[in-house]
Amino acid sequence: MSDFSDSTPEIRWYIAHTYAGYENKVKANLEKIIENRSLQNVITDVKIPVRIITEEPKEDAVSAADEAKAEDESDITAESDKKKEPKIIEEKIFPSYVFVKMIMNDETWHVVRNIRGVTGFVGPGSRPVPLTDEEVANIGELEEQTVINLSYKVGDSVKITAGFLKDAVGKVAEISDDKKKIMVIASMFGRDMPVELGSDEVTLLEG
Known part of the structure; x- marks a missing residue:
C-alpha cells in the first residue's frame, strides 16, 4: 500500500474494481460503513453509473x-x-466497477479496499489514480443517454x-x-x- 501522507486532501472520484456481480453489494456495504463510522466528510458519494434502456x-x-x-x-x-x-431496464455502463468520491488517504483506502468483493483500485501498481474532470463529465453524459431497443x-x-x-x-x-x-x-x-x-x-x- 502506498503512503498518502504527502498527498493533498482533495475530494476526487476514484474507481474500485469488483468481482462480477458484486457492484451493488459493494456499494450498499460501503454506504453502510460510511454511515456507521461517520465518514461522510471523507467519502462523499458512491455510484454505479447506469443507462436506461x-x-x-x-x-x-x-x-x-x-x-x-x-x-x-x-x-x-x-x-x-x-x-x-x-419495458424499462437499467444497464451498468461499466460492469465490475464502483465509482467512489473521496479523499484518498490510508484510512479511506483501507475502508474501500477491505470491502468484500473489491479487488483493488484502478491505477498503476497499488496507487489509485483519480478521474479527470473531463472523464467525470463524459460519464455524466453517458448516464443521461436513453437507449431504445426496438423489437x-x-x-x-x-x-x-x-x-x-x-x-x-x-x-x-x-x-x-x-x-x-x-x-x-x-x-x-x-x-x-x-x-x-x-x-x-x-x-x-x-x-
Missing part, C-alpha cells in the same frame, strides 16, 4: 382458439386495444397503434439513428405511402 413491447397475436372462446367480438377488440407499456427492424411488418392510421399494418422502411423515429410504408388512399411515426407508435406483428 427502453425495450419496446411485441404485439401479441390472437389465436384462432382464443377467438373461438371469446363470447363476442367486443371482448377481442377491447383486448387488442390495450397498449403494452415499454422490430427494417423490413418487419408492424401495426400502427396511434394516430389516424391506428390499427393499420405496414412495413418498416427506415429507423432513425437515435431509434426515436421510424418510417413505415402503409396503405393510404389505395396506394403505399411512407409515414413517419414515433418508434413507440407501432408494435411488431409476429408470425
Whole structure:
C-alpha cells in the first residue's frame, strides 16, 4: 500500500474494481460503513453509473382458439386495444466497477479496499489514480443517454397503434439513428405511402 501522507486532501472520484456481480453489494456495504463510522466528510458519494434502456413491447397475436372462446367480438377488440407499456431496464455502463468520491488517504483506502468483493483500485501498481474532470463529465453524459431497443427492424411488418392510421399494418422502411423515429410504408388512399411515426407508435406483428 502506498503512503498518502504527502498527498493533498482533495475530494476526487476514484474507481474500485469488483468481482462480477458484486457492484451493488459493494456499494450498499460501503454506504453502510460510511454511515456507521461517520465518514461522510471523507467519502462523499458512491455510484454505479447506469443507462436506461427502453425495450419496446411485441404485439401479441390472437389465436384462432382464443377467438373461438371469446363470447363476442367486443371482448377481442377491447383486448387488442390495450397498449403494452415499454419495458424499462437499467444497464451498468461499466460492469465490475464502483465509482467512489473521496479523499484518498490510508484510512479511506483501507475502508474501500477491505470491502468484500473489491479487488483493488484502478491505477498503476497499488496507487489509485483519480478521474479527470473531463472523464467525470463524459460519464455524466453517458448516464443521461436513453437507449431504445426496438423489437422490430427494417423490413418487419408492424401495426400502427396511434394516430389516424391506428390499427393499420405496414412495413418498416427506415429507423432513425437515435431509434426515436421510424418510417413505415402503409396503405393510404389505395396506394403505399411512407409515414413517419414515433418508434413507440407501432408494435411488431409476429408470425
